[in-house]
Amino acid sequence: MNMEFDSLDRFRASPGAELGKGPFAVLVAEDSVALNNSLEHLRGLGFKAILIVAPVGMDVPAAPKSAKRRPPPQFVIRHPSRQSGAAEAVVNALIDKVPGVWIHYCYNGEFLFYPFCEDRTVGELVTWVMEERRDAVLSYVIDLYAGDLTTHPDAVDLDGALLDSSGYYAETRMGGPDGKTELDRQMDFFGGLRWRFEEHVPKPKRRIDRVALFRAKRGLRLGPDHRLNDEEMNTYACPWHHSLTATICSFRVAKALRTNPGSRHDISDFRWHKSEQFHWSSMQLMELGLMEPGQWF
Structure with missing residues (x-):
């Protein structure tokens, strides 16, 4: 209930x-x-x-x-x-x-993956992150999509989900009072369907990074761009070594592109030569470089 x-x-x-x-x-x-x-x-x-x-x-x-x-x-x-x-x-x-x-x-239609999530709970994960004196885990939204849009017209196929195995990139994030200052350990990440079909995606929605796991504190606020008002919590790593990151495997963009009137008639297939079967495996995501275990083994 x-x-x-x-x-x-x-x-x-x-x-x-x-x-x-x-x-x-x-x-x-x-x-x-x-x-x-x-x-x-x-x-x-x-x-x-x-x-x-x-x-x-x-x-x-x-x-x-x-x-x-x-x-x-x-x-x-x-x-x-x-x-x-x-x-x-x-x-x-x-x-x-x-x-x-x-x-x-x-x-x-979204699914959180973190390193070794098949065997370790989210409680174990956040305990480790706190030991590294971090209060947030940067996540990358990786698009999932059906291979056959005739059989799955809404692009959602959990048994036969595909993802892009490459085509991801990052750009330096600028900020500060003038909007022209390079922000320390922050980048804007792109790729997936938002990149390949960017003509159908408004520019503010093309980023794939999201602070999707974080520790609440007084005065903290989540903004419409999936960033927090504490700049340190938007970073991809701590100053001294690589930090653990996570992935959100998501049908959300594929479903939107196939159901929105402005794009559904222009897209008959999401597959390309870099499409790969998704095995619902954290190891696959790490091997593709889509998330980082940091020092957690």
Whole structure:
């Protein structure tokens, strides 16, 4: 059974203690496509509670009963999930309620991978990251897509998912008061379907980097560009060595390109010579250079 808040305001007014202990996952359900799969993936990673943002009327599956282990509690926040700013509004509300707790956020049809996630829980991951005196894990959104768009017209095919094995690049991130200062250990990352079909993707949405796992603290804010207002938490590594990074494998862009009226008739196939079958494996992602284990072995 899911616990429900009938509005974001009602969630804001509730005591943070009723959520239990973290780390927490926030899943923004823009529709029901692969929603149950994303929820099951989050449960398997060991999140202690899952908050699901869904509009009134959307059916949200409850956590299945299991004789082996008790599933984490699910809290449904009724809020227009496709409304601009929905993700950051809910995440920022959660930040205010649970300072010191680790938070991951994603959308339906997205799946968090980190090094060795098949054998290590997200709790073990964040414990290691804190030992390295870091409060955030930079993540790269790697597009997944169906190979046969006739059979899977919405481009979502979990059993036959493909990804781009190359074509990723980074540019120096500029900032500061004048917008022309090179930011230390920050870069803008690009690639995947947003790069190959960039004519259909607005420029502000072409980046694939996202600070998708971080430790909440008072005054912290997530912005619409998936960056935090603490510049150190937007860095890809600490000053002294490489840091662990993660990957979010996502059908979200492929689904949008195939369902939006402005692009769906222009795209008949996402495959190219660098497409590769996705094996749902953290080792595959590390071997492709799409995430970094750092010093965690």
